[in-house]
Amino acid sequence: MKGSKQWLVAAAIVGVGLSSAIGLTSHAATTQQTFISTLKSPVKTVANQYKLYPSVMMAQAALESGWGTSQLTLQANNYFGIKGSYNGQSVSMETSEYDANGQLYTTAANFRKYPNAKASMTDNAKLLRNGISGNSAYYSGTWRENAATYAAAANALTGTYATAPTYGASLIALIQQYGLNSLDKKTSSTTSSSSSSSANSGATVQPVYATAKYYGVSGTQTARLGSKYTSYRVYNHIKGTREKVTKTAWSKLKVGPGQLVYLNMRGVKKAPTTGKKTTWYRVTFSPAKSAKKYWVYGAALTLPTVKYAAGQATVKLSAASGDYYNHVFNSPYLAKAQGTLSQLKAKTYTADNQAVKTQDGIKTTWYRILAGKTKYWVAADHTAATPQYDYVAYTKTSGTRKLSKTFKKYHLYNHVKKTHFDQQEFKWPSKVKAGTKVTFNQIVTKPAYQTTWYRIQFSGSKTNYWVDARALTK
Structure with a gap:
């Protein structure tokens, strides 16, 4: 898999029964239909919670786990080959990976061990929703609000989740062969118009929106469109924070990389399921007060x-x-x-x-x-x-001095005291004592205080320290 070293597919897949990996009591349950019926509930629950396609999640689980027959799935309920540990639990497995030269080799790695299938589904869903380090929208093509069909979501995994050029096509083929698209259908809250008010009709599910905290700005503050700004979208509101958020095609705005944009508000969005926070900006493409305002994800911009x-x-x-x-x-x-x-x-x-x-x-x-x-x-x-800052006059010179008997009354600094902002004070090395020889390579005088400072080095070290001359003697 592409994007993060923590998310790789285990290569060791063997033809054995589903067993306890998916919570079955029968050791003979090896058919694809058993796999589908067993995972139907956790797949639909998790996929709908994270606004993904259940059909794509089921197909991925089948493809990555060999229909639940891989040793990783059998031993660790790990359906997606996710590396690392889960709540401190992991199993060691051999896996095939490619080195920097493109050569395939086998190595041992720790993979996450889950208590059940639902935990594995949730972990994978979080990856697709939260993206990778530095790009939370890396898998945004799989989100239901961005992918009009399951096929679009499956194809969005090619080149991101997996490098195989046929990865998306393989998922689509599984979905079509086993009718997995039926998992994507939402259950109606009523069975018919005549029974909509009956006691047995389901309650209407209210959409859950993300929340956002907004911060106003003063004056003219600007940024530029990044080189990959088209990987993101332009919205009339922060995406996912309210009903009927619309998006505008970049082509309609007639802009390009490096385009100057004017920032007039910042918003911090908090995801309703994970609590993850992302930063958005409200922008215009003209400083005019009448300019139309748009919201963009921060990664679309090159900010100071x-x-x-x-x-x-x-x-x-x-x-x-x-x-x-x-x-x-x-x-x-x-x-x-x-x-x-x-x-x-x-x-x-x-x-x-x-x-x-x-x-x-x-x-x-x-x-x-x-x-x-x-x-x-x-x-x-x-x-x-x-x-x-204190005024000082520098003199570049060199020589040697010894630590005086009273050297511990003074301190070592990275700069002459009160001459730089990032002033740091250091302790004397533990092995030095009165009479220890040091070399110096610069002298400074502070006329206002009539004091002299030396930049010194200790034997065997190239680190420079500044110290008051009173800590030294000839």
Whole structure:
């Protein structure tokens, strides 16, 4: 199978009975019809819960498990060859895999051991619904809202779930041969119009929608369409959150990769069955207020990147106009202004986090400051906020020194103290003592404090540390 190393098909399939793998008491139950009738209930329950085609799930289970005769199915109720462990339970099996050169080889691997068939069906359904790392919509072609027929869903597994070019066709052939498409039919809530109000008629099943939490934004925040944006869809609302969500074809929008889009809202969707959260954005293709709004899944966009670093600095605010925000402006979180800088009464604030944002090749720096009991983000530039560091003068030189008798009164740092945001303090190596020789390769003076600092290295190490000169002696 393609996409994740944890999801591979076991190659060891032998012709033996279904036995206890599917909960049967008879050891002679080997026919396909027995397999279908035994798994009908868990397949329909799970497939409908995750909005998949029961016919495709049944066909997959039959194909992957050899109609329930594989040793993996017999010993572990594992119908889809899923590797790893399930609630700490696994079995070791030999499996055939391909190496980097395309050569087939046999190796031992641990496969998940399930308590029953339904657990195996659920695990596979979660894979199809949640996708792979970095792409939760990887198997979206199998979802009933995207696949108009079971055949479309089966074909969507070719090249994703399995690399075999005939994988989808094999599933379709099984569905047609054994009439598995009958599993896809939904049971009517009533038997007839005349008996719809009778006590025996079934209750109407209400659809379960995903929930979404929405976050507003300020100003003009932008992103670009990613190189694979057409792998996703454009909707009038976040998909699956309400009735009659419609989609628009990309071809109608006349856009392409790299197209600038304007972001005016962020939504975090929570799946009703798994609780999995995904991020969506409401976009327009023009900055005009009248521009039509669409919702897209975040993976369809190339968003600015932000690298965060914890640390400490004093940030001085200017009197110039500007805003402070709940997030870095135009970061993937999007940002909403919390007020103007002129509303912050103090002139300096302590920052505990630094962010470097890269958008279209341009880098900007932001600091998170504490104002009262609330933290805000401010841009680091001469018109808004500037970090305050001690002035130092560097001299590149070299030589040796020894640790003084009072060296433990001082500390080792990755930078001269109060000169960089990501200041880190380190302990002295356990084996050093007064008189231990060190080499230095740079000297710094801090005129305001009339102190000198050395950048030193210990014998046998290439790591540089900064230390106050008072920790050293000749």
